[in-house]
Amino acid sequence: MIHPTQETFINEHKCINCEGESFVNDMETGEIICRGCGMVLQNVEVRLDMEWNAYTVDEVMNKSRVGGLLTHNIYDRGLSTQFDTRKDYQGKSLDLQTSNKMNRLKRYDNQSKMYDSKNRNLKIALSELERIATSLHIPGFLKEKAAYIYRKALEKDMIRGRSIDEFVAASVYAACRLENVPRSLQAIAKASQRDYTQIGKSYRMIVRELGLKPPIDGPVKFLPSIVSSLNLDRSVELVALNMIRKAEERGKIAGKNPKAIAAAALYLACVESGVNKKYGAICNAAKTSEVTLRKRVHDLQA
Template sequence: MNARIVPSEDNTSRIDDPKATAVDICPECNNSGLIEDTHRGELICTACGAVLERGAFDYNDKRAYTAEEVESRKHNGSPISALSDISWTTVLRATDKNASPALKRAARWNSRLSWEKRNLLSAVTEIKRVCSALGVPRLVAETAATYYRKVQKMNVLRGRSISGFVGACVYLSCRTSKIPRSVDDIYKEMAAETTDRDIRICYRVLLGELKIRVPRISAVALLPRYASVLALPQDTTNLAEKMLAAFEARNNTAGKDPKGIVAAALYLACKIRDEETAQKRVATACGVTEVTLRSRIKEFAPIIPKNPTT
């Protein structure tokens, strides 16, 4: 029990609720030793145990002088998750055969969702499914749902591919979270009829409407994934990572597909380690063409280590 002794000479320190009646002495036994149970809001006599007052809670809060103190003392806030809030309302059901026509009509209209709510419901469901298939954290799905809500409020979805915007929101969320996922990866997990071109177009619209600057995809971040697909040993992966770091430090990779750079580093690392692998196999695993792979291999020539064993 959360309780404290109430001084008989100070009533205000005992009861902070202005509606409560101040009591100094127990009317049953004339005892002045009273205890206030702050958890239950009761005033109790220590001698006879009589409950003298109920509901004497402290409704006052400490004053906040800074923005940080105001934020820390808030008792409410934004929804916990952007995935669960789809603006559902109370559903009317007229199951009785003798229900009035007005009630049946109201129940029928109440069961119909607006275009915005139907759109949001299907989009959020697809976002959760795609993110689950990609194996990305829940935060990515929540961020993607937040992006979709914003563009829906901006009225930019009219006449555009909804599935394309779903894929674009997921891709943008992966980019801002620095999670290496490509448009092709997202496109493969999309259930609806859409194309990777639709996702790219909607992605450019997203960047323009939301005014978001996304970080550049690092080739080093993609390396472990494609090395795992090719089942390469750790020594080869480490060598490819060193070559990638040297390549990015020496060259300007802006505008170049990072998958092509990764493919070239992995292929050259395999060649240096005397591991048999074909250009076609590496290019297919990384999602690039053999022409792109050969072009990037030529750019790696100045940084190929002279002593491969080190």
């Protein structure tokens, strides 16, 4: 079968070498060759469209001859072959004896894949990653990033003798930091059901050993979550945002806790906007102490 673009070429072109108009289409190599001088005028073109009809998702998957994209979210990156234990290649049901045999082969195949300790580690870790991602509503690209970070840590033998779950949580936090996704360490620790101080240690180890350079969190990043917790209006948030911008220009908040700065700016914005919010409520929303909040309020007023 001649590709449409090749057929157009044959009908509309002349040989650039001898100006001949007679061509041969080599079906094996996909090349178009001039009959007069033998010059190859066009190479094979790979057709990327489907040459078969499919009307449902299942039909597309069954007729496709390629697998899905490679992913770090599967312990073998999706490269292993999966075989059906109930139907043959024609879609016909297997008899009971053959089906039992295929089940045994599938079990042996799974056991052989788990012989490697790293594969066993990855299977446990990626299952935990899926659980945390579901709990925190983490998008797919971030889950992929976290899985990649964990794999790198595993390659460097950083997890030997340490908690898999803590390193998974630390990898999720590292991915969030690198992609500027607002997920606090406390929220990730709660989702993973692990101590956040231990997760923090694992995170710092990952950053140090893998040479990661996460961007520094600023106060602006924490404003939306605090505003949401306090049910404040957008106008109050904009006033607080303006205060933070001015304080940054003056260099008054460099090196200070960004979450406390955000809380202090919101407190002053509430006062300026006539919204009654006490210190205690803002401290609870920002998870900071009243002493720290008062100090940061003083910094913004200076």
